[in-house]
Amino acid sequence: MVLGKDGIVMKRGLLTGILIALFSVMGALLPQAAAEAATPVEKWGQLSVSGANIVNEAGKKVQLKGVSTHGIAWFPQYVNSSCFQSFRKMGVNTIRLAFYSDPSAGYSESLYSKVEEGVKAATDLGMYVIIDWHILSDGNPKTHQKQALKFFTHFAKKYGSQKNILYEICNEPNGNVTWQGDIRPYANKVIKRIRQYDENNIIIVGTPTWSQDVDIAAQKPLKQKNIVYTLHFYAATHTDYIRQKLVTARKMGLPVLVSEFNICDASGNGQISKSSGTKWMKLLKKYKIGHVAWNVSNKAETSALIKSSCQKTGGFTKKNLSKTGRFIAKWWKK
Numbered sequence: 105m106v107l108g109k110d111g112i113v114m115k116r117g118l119l120t121g122i123l124i125a126l127f128s129v130m131g132a133l134l135p136q137a138a139a140e141a142a143t144p145v146e147k148w149g150q151l152s153v154s155g156a157n158i159v160n161e162a163g164k165k166v167q168l169k170g171v172s173t174h175g176i177a178w179f180p181q182y183v184n185s186s187c188f189q190s191f192r193k194m195g196v197n198t199i200r201l202a203f204y205s206d207p208s209a210g211y212s213e214s215l216y217s218k219v220e221e222g223v224k225a226a227t228d229l230g231m232y233v234i235i236d237w238h239i240l241s242d243g244n245p246k247t248h249q250k251q252a253l254k255f256f257t258h259f260a261k262k263y264g265s266q267k268n269i270l271y272e273i274c275n276e277p278n279g280n281v282t283w284q285g286d287i288r289p290y291a292n293k294v295i296k297r298i299r300q301y302d303e304n305n306i307i308i309v310g311t312p313t314w315s316q317d318v319d320i321a322a323q324k325p326l327k328q329k330n331i332v333y334t335l336h337f338y339a340a341t342h343t344d345y346i347r348q349k350l351v352t353a354r355k356m357g358l359p360v361l362v363s364e365f366n367i368c369d370a371s372g373n374g375q376i377s378k379s380s381g382t383k384w385m386k387l388l389k390k391y392k393i394g395h396v397a398w399n400v401s402n403k404a405e406t407s408a409l410i411k412s413s414c415q416k417t418g419g420f421t422k423k424n425l426s427k428t429g430r431f432i433a434k435w436w437k438k
């Protein structure tokens with residue numbers, strides 16, 4: 105009986121010993137595993153703007169690295185979790201959902217649900233997501249201001265309490281449009297509306313001349329908190345002259361985000377310039393300015409990040425990337 109009892113005690117002791125050993129091994133491994141598995145949003149939390157920088161919840165400067173969808177009316181098939189996840193694996197922390205605002209480019213309220221699918225996929229993956237009101241052929245943001253207010257009311261109401269959302273309120277103002285006369289008044293209205301429902305998340309504001317004139321915006325920035333200003337470049341077309349605008353704006357203390365770029369020419373097709381592209385990427389790295397590459401599709405154009413021969417809509421590896429995609433992907437890891 106005693107022996108039997110001892111036997112049980114011994115077994116218990118052995119079991120306890122094994123469990124303790126197991127837990128201590130797991131304990132040593134877990135923090136590392138958790139750190140490796142942490143998503144971008146788990147790592148950085150709520151973003152905000154401090155001086156000329158985007159900072160994380162702990163107040164440290166961070167560099168957003170993103171990819172933009174093509175127009176979601178044209179390439180909705182890439183708005184899915186497997187697609188976003190494969191870019192996350194390559195070092196991307198931000199997805200931009202391009203919602204064209206002009207009917208000629210597929211504007212339709214029925215696409216709100218596509219934006220919601222995209223936000224959900226990005227959120228579940230712990231990625232940041234930019235909801236982009238993609239004005240382009242409708243050059244002046246005031247042209248569709250009413251629709252823009254409706255759009256941002258809808259999404260700010262829905263996502264105001266999530267910390268991974270950014271709103272881009274006018275992709276590329278162009279034509280006879282000025283900062284003071286058109287963009288600034290438009291931005292004041294839209295920002296006021298978004299802030300009714302979302303007090304904190306970053307709002308990205310386009311600048312004149314297809315979002316190149318950050319130096320002009322820097323002369324009279326908006327007064328609200330957590331605002332950044334857009335500079336877009338297509339490296340084969342936009343060279344030192346536009347890089348200088350970025351340097352000027354930075355020196356004036358303006359927070360800038362490159363919410364769209366590629367290394368091809370401004371048409372989105374045609375030649376690419378790796379040398380100008382390298383100059384741009386080095387400059388962005390120096391200032392820790394975030395960048396979002398145009399575009400996730402396999403369209404037969406040089407700005408497409410996926411090879412046109414690739415028919416997949418997710419699960420991409422570097423091999424599936426186009427020439428521009430492969431060049432840009434190197435900078436997601438740097």
Ligand code: IDC
Pocket residue numbers: 209240275276314336338364370371372373398399403405407
């Ligand atoms: C381009 C697309 C192209 C599409 C065209 C018109 O790459 O397939 O036919 O728009 O909608 C921008 C715009 C972006 C453009 C891109 C390339 O923000 O919508 O995409 N570009 O022209 N600004 C500068 C270049």
